[in-house]
Amino acid sequence: MTGVADEIAATIGEFVALRRDLHRHPELAFKEKRTSALVADCLTSWGYEVVTGVGGTGVVGTLRRGPGNKALGIRADMDALPIHEATGLPYASGAAGVMHACGHDGHTAILLAAARHIARFGAFRGTLNLIFQPAEEIGAGARAMIADGLFERFPCDAVYGLHNWPGVPAGQFGFVVGPAMASVDQALIHVAGRGGHGAAPHEAVDPIVASASLILALQTVVSRNVDPLEMAVVTVGSIHGGTASNIIPEGVDLKVTIRSFNPRIREQMRIGIPQLARAQAGSFGARAEVDYRLGFPAAVNPREQTLFARDVAAAAFGADAIDPAFRPRTASEDFAYMLEAKPGSYLFVGNGNSAQLHNANYDFNDEILAPAAAFWAELTRSYLS
Ligand SMILES: [Zn+2]
Numbered sequence: 306m307t308g309v310a311d312e313i314a315a316t317i318g319e320f321v322a323l324r325r326d327l328h329r330h331p332e333l334a335f336k337e338k339r340t341s342a343l344v345a346d347c348l349t350s351w352g353y354e355v356v357t358g359v360g361g362t363g364v365v366g367t368l369r370r371g372p373g374n375k376a377l378g379i380r381a382d383m384d385a386l387p388i389h390e391a392t393g394l395p396y397a398s399g400a401a402g403v404m405h406a407c408g409h410d411g412h413t414a415i416l417l418a419a420a421r422h423i424a425r426f427g428a429f430r431g432t433l434n435l436i437f438q439p440a441e442e443i444g445a446g447a448r449a450m451i452a453d454g455l456f457e458r459f460p461c462d463a464v465y466g467l468h469n470w471p472g473v474p475a476g477q478f479g480f481v482v483g484p485a486m487a488s489v490d491q492a493l494i495h496v497a498g499r500g501g502h503g504a505a506p507h508e509a510v511d512p513i514v515a516s517a518s519l520i521l522a523l524q525t526v527v528s529r530n531v532d533p534l535e536m537a538v539v540t541v542g543s544i545h546g547g548t549a550s551n552i553i554p555e556g557v558d559l560k561v562t563i564r565s566f567n568p569r570i571r572e573q574m575r576i577g578i579p580q581l582a583r584a585q586a587g588s589f590g591a592r593a594e595v596d597y598r599l600g601f602p603a604a605v606n607p608r609e610q611t612l613f614a615r616d617v618a619a620a621a622f623g624a625d626a627i628d629p630a631f632r633p634r635t636a637s638e639d640f641a642y643m644l645e646a647k648p649g650s651y652l653f654v655g656n657g658n659s660a661q662l663h664n665a666n667y668d669f670n671d672e673i674l675a676p677a678a679a680f681w682a683e684l685t686r687s688y689l690s
């Protein structure tokens with residue numbers, strides 16, 4: 306433990322209360338009005354220069370100290386999910402069907418706890434930009450802030466962000482060099498046949514059988530087309546078609562999610578999956594219409610900035626605080642866009658044995674507020690020294 310960690314831990318109760326208040330009042334993507342107002346009020350009261358309305362409901366707080374031209378960006382996401390909370394906690398969501406099930410309430414509180422400590426005690430030279438981002442869950446907030454001139458209006462030499470991770474011991478840090486989280490794309494496939502009587506399949510074109518074959522064939526994209534030393538995920542998460550046992554429907558709709566770490570593999574799937582869908586449907590006399598929607602790219606952590614952050618954590622908390630075997634995750638994160646614009650790193654903090662992210666029983670672990678906030682304060686001191 307360091308002086309920074311001790312000071313933050315001594316006053317963390319206020320930020321636990323703040324985190325639970327955010328949890329009680331979750332807001333969906335681009336609707337983070339109360340949350341961003343609260344963030345702006347806190348930052349202003351601690352002496353930050355605050356700009357609101359960046360990329361919608363985004364907020365940036367800037368603190369300049371001493372001589373020095375270096376600038377550091379640290380980002381937290383603020384939005385909740387369309388999930389009905391099932392935790393039964395005293396501070397559970399007060400908004401029906403909306404829930405902080407990804408811990409963005411925690412990420413916001415962590416960065417605020419760091420912000421106050423840095424404003425009071427932080428010794429650094431240069432510019433610190435604290436970036437509170439909306440709409441991560443729909444993959445739109447980072448792009449919206451960047452399109453609104455984030456890095457022109459608030460220049461940063463590097464930008465960092467973190468995510469809590471269930472199943473990893475509470476407060477343990479994870480660093481990944483290279484791709485840390487996967488790209489995410491979606492294929493919406495309509496298999497068009499020709500409807501008819503279930504008793505006379507020869508007079509119809511059955512899109513259900515064509516879809517069944519297509520679903521199995523899609524699994525061969527990863528096993529037979531992708532380089533075995535690379536990774537990809539193809540999941541058919543939704544299939545809808547038909548109304549009754551004795552009716553062959555006109556069509557079937559499939560929704561497919563596609564993940565990968567390597568842009569070359571991503572492109573291979575973008576071309577290969579529609580081709581496969583058309584050929585498979587065609588072999589049954591049916592037709593596949595494919596709406597392939599590119600989501601966001603993989604979050605790729607450059608080596609230099611990642612090892613810098615890892616060294617900061619090791620110096621502040623000891624080697625035991627770092628999970629040496631933390632692996633990349635196949636979930637996705639729109640911080641990827643910030644890493645395309647600037648060097649930096651996306652890192653992880655264990656959330657202990659909580660329910661999984663995006664689960665109605667998930668809750669952010671308040672025990673990790675203090676160590677994570679102390680990490681941001683240490684990173685600021687080291688980067689802007
Ligand atoms: Zn999420």
Ligand SMILES: [Zn+2]
Binds near residue numbers: 407408409441468
């Ligand atoms: Zn998240």
